[in-house]
Amino acid sequence: MRKIVKNTVFTLLLFTLSAFTALLVYLHFFASDNRDLSGEWVAELDMTQQAKVIALSxxxxxxxxxxSLxxxxxYMQDLTIQVTLNMEQTDHSAGTFYCKVLPESYDACSQAAYEAFVAAFQVLLAERLHMAGYTGSTDREALEALVMETFGMPAADYLMTCGPALLPSLEELQTWYDGSGTYEVAEDILTRQYDTGLPGGMKAERYIWKDADLVLLEESGAHFFFRRLPEKETQ
Incomplete structure (x- = not known):
């Protein structure tokens, strides 16, 4: 009788352990990939350092x-351009996506960069005028009037026309980031493939999950991640 009880208990334990192991396998290989990724995601391209170095030069x-830098x-802080990623899940671990650089975000970043450029330029211009013995006013309005008189255009237009390009062109960024394609998720790694229109055809990028973000794997050499927008932000 005691032997029968032991065998029964052992069988139940073995069954429980097997069921628990099967559950862990399911969670690892299936449940982790079974996330609904549909919706809008956003990434921010940080242009601050590039704009600072170019303006400084x-x-x-x-x-x-x-x-100095x-x-x-x-003068220059938080110069970012938004890239949106719209994903539609068509299977438990796959789907389609459309990615694009937001033109309005690019315009806002460019405007902020050149406004900061103008501010730094006016400070140096005032210093240079004082060194040259200029005794007139060097407040912002007076400096703007001097630039207009000298170059026939406002300081911002002068720097945008005759100064350096602080940002890549919108077309360059669109060529690199815009596109549509498919994605697959396996073992918590999301791989998206799309045609960028560049020589070489298809491009593939791999992302890992970190908290609630999709982070581009460091093998690409870039720090880039998408965060999911709450529904109220997408409406």
Whole structure:
């Protein structure tokens, strides 16, 4: 009788362990991939460092005055361009997507970058005028009037026309980031494939889950991630 009870208990334990193991296998290989990814995601391209370095290089050519990269930190901050990713899940671990650079976000970033460029330029211009013995006003309005008189256009237009390009063109970014294609999820790695229109055809990118974000794997050499927008932000 005791042997029968032991065998019964052992059988029940073995059955429970097998069921638990099967559950873990399911959670690892299936449940982790069975996330509904449908919706809108957004990433931000940080243009701050690039814009600062390019503007600094140009401003350092102003004779008789000096400016450093640390000085540029007070003018240029949080210059970002948004890239949206719309995904539609068609299977438990696959779907389609459409990705694009937002033109309105690009325009806002460009405007902010050149406004900061103008502010730094006006400070250096005022210093240069004082060094040259200029005794008139060097407030923003007076400096803007001097630039208009000298170049026939506002300072912002002058820097955009005759100065360096602080950002890649919208067309360049669209060529690199815009596109549509398919994605698959396996073992918590999302792989998306699409045709960028560049020589070489198809492009593939791999992302991992980190908290609630999709983070581009470091093998690409870029720090880039998408965060999911709440429904109220997509309406």
């Amino acid at each position: 140009w401003l350092q050519d102003v004779e008789g005055v000096s400016i 640390e000085d540029m930190d007070s």
